[in-house]
Amino acid sequence: xxxxxxxxxxxxxxxKADTPIEVCGYLAETDGLVDIAYPLINVDQAEDHYTLDPxxxxxxxxxxxxxxxxxxxxxxxxxxxxxxMSEEDIRLAYDPTISYxxxxxxxxxxxxxxxxxxxxxxxxxxxxxxx
Amino acid sequence: xxxxxxxxxxxxxxxxxxVTNLLKVKDVEMPDMVSVQLNGEFVDxxxxxxxxxxxxDEVEFLYFMGGGAQ
Numbered sequence: 001x002x003x004x005x006x007x008x009x010x011x012x013x014x015x016k017a018d019t020p021i022e023v024c025g026y027l028a029e030t031d032g033l034v035d036i037a038y039p040l041i042n043v044d045q046a047e048d049h050y051t052l053d054p055x056x057x058x059x060x061x062x063x064x065x066x067x068x069x070x071x072x073x074x075x076x077x078x079x080x081x082x083x084x085m086s087e088e089d090i091r092l093a094y095d096p097t098i099s100y101x102x103x104x105x106x107x108x109x110x111x112x113x114x115x116x117x118x119x120x121x122x123x124x125x126x127x128x129x130x131x
Numbered sequence: 132x133x134x135x136x137x138x139x140x141x142x143x144x145x146x147x148x149x150v151t152n153l154l155k156v157k158d159v160e161m162p163d164m165v166s167v168q169l170n171g172e173f174v175d176x177x178x179x180x181x182x183x184x185x186x187x188d189e190v191e192f193l194y195f196m197g198g199g200a201q
Contacts (some may be wrong), residue, residue: 022199024196025194044197046148046199047200048199048200048201049198049199049200050197050198050199051196051197051198052194052195052196052197053175053196054166054193055173057166057167057193057196058191058193060168061137061191061193062138065138069185072148073197074196076198078200079200081198081200086199086200086201087201088198088199088200089198089199090197092195092196092197092199093198094160094161094164094165094194094195095193096160100198119160125152
């Protein structure tokens with residue numbers, strides 16, 4: 001995944017702003033470069049769980065499409081745990097077409113990793129930050 | 132028939148297809164975990180087997196998105 005530095009910074013800032021609640025949202029790309037984040041509501045408002053609101057999902061995906069972009073990933077934060085797919089993340093990763101990005105605030109420096117999940121098999125992706 | 136699926140015009144061989152069968156055609160592996168809008172209105176999951184998609188309809192579907200730290 002190629003992601004603009006400012007977008008990576010934005011999702012880290014989003015995670016920090018709402019910690020200890022998990023945050024979530026979509027990342028969209030233009031010509032293979034993730035160039036915008038769409039913060040969404042975590043309907044669970046929980047410290048260890050997130051769920052997107054389908055109504056907001058549909059509206060955001062239409063907005064992304066109308067802007068000529070493509071959905072690249074869904075991101076969420078792990079305020080207290082590492083940037084890896086948890087058992088629950090894997091179990092609920094139904095969409096094989098997108099990436100799952102996790103922002104961890106567990107260490108002093110935030111960590112952002114990206115994963116693809118197909119039929120329960122997790123593959124970590126290289127995250128290339130473009131300045 | 133011609134319909135729009137997730138914003139893209141597509142030709143589906145079967146006319147008057149159910150939502151369930153359309154999701155099968157689109158290779159959706161977990162239809163129970165998908166939300167569907169037909170012409171801008173949510174379709175109740177319990178109606179996926181009976182709701183008919185017709186020529187020129189616009190269908191949007193997306194997967195449930197959630198997870199957790201544990």
